Amino acid sequence: MPVRLSFALASTMESVAEIEAIAEKLATDAGLDEDECFHVTMAVREAAINAVLHGNEYNPAKQVAVCFENTGKDLVFCVSDQGKGLGADFDPDSLPDPLAPENILRGAGRGIFIIRSFMDEVRFRQLHPGTELTLIKHLAPAGKRA
């Protein structure tokens, strides 16, 4: 039976921890193995941090909206903020490559890379205002899950 949760939280690190915990439970309940659970949990955490820190800038007047769903075929995590947004022309492929030699020693800039490495699909959507990230993990057929 599909599972769907949606809620909104304050722009705090406590909210990031809560989002992370719920994502971990959803991944575990979906039958993902330990590594896959870690990957999904970490990706969702990075998305939540982006929303709280970069999107909403810890502004107590802005919320992070989250929608998590197990469709039976996919785990879908939507995380959105109420910040300035990335712009209609935003292209994630245009972000600096953290693996490039000139960037490898940067202190930041690995979050989106980690999200895209650990999830099967990542979509960015400009909201008005804000940004929505959708992270999708395809689930193995029921008989093949751990």
Added chain:
Amino acid sequence: MALTIASREVDGVAVLDLSGRITLGEGSVQLREAFRNLIGSGSKNILLNMGDVNYIDSSGLGELVSAFTTAKNQSASLKLLKLTKKVHDLLQLTKLYTVFDIYDDEAKAIASFK
């Protein structure tokens, strides 16, 4: 679980025994402060024992990198010891595995500073 840090010295090498999560906020700040204290007190050989670090996020990775570059700029050496599988895999994914000197054995790590 927050990050706990214990410090000791072995053969002139400052060892920070880390336990917990190196993440945005408390964990990253604690590591940064502990490292800066060592650099500020003149430590030139610093070994981070990561054997009990079970989680690191992108901010934590950034903190490790910042510590590495700060050490280098201060003519000091920063090395890593006993990466857990999760941390090891993240350092490989982000190619940071090629940046740091990483050891599984403390004695060998300590000897490498000489």
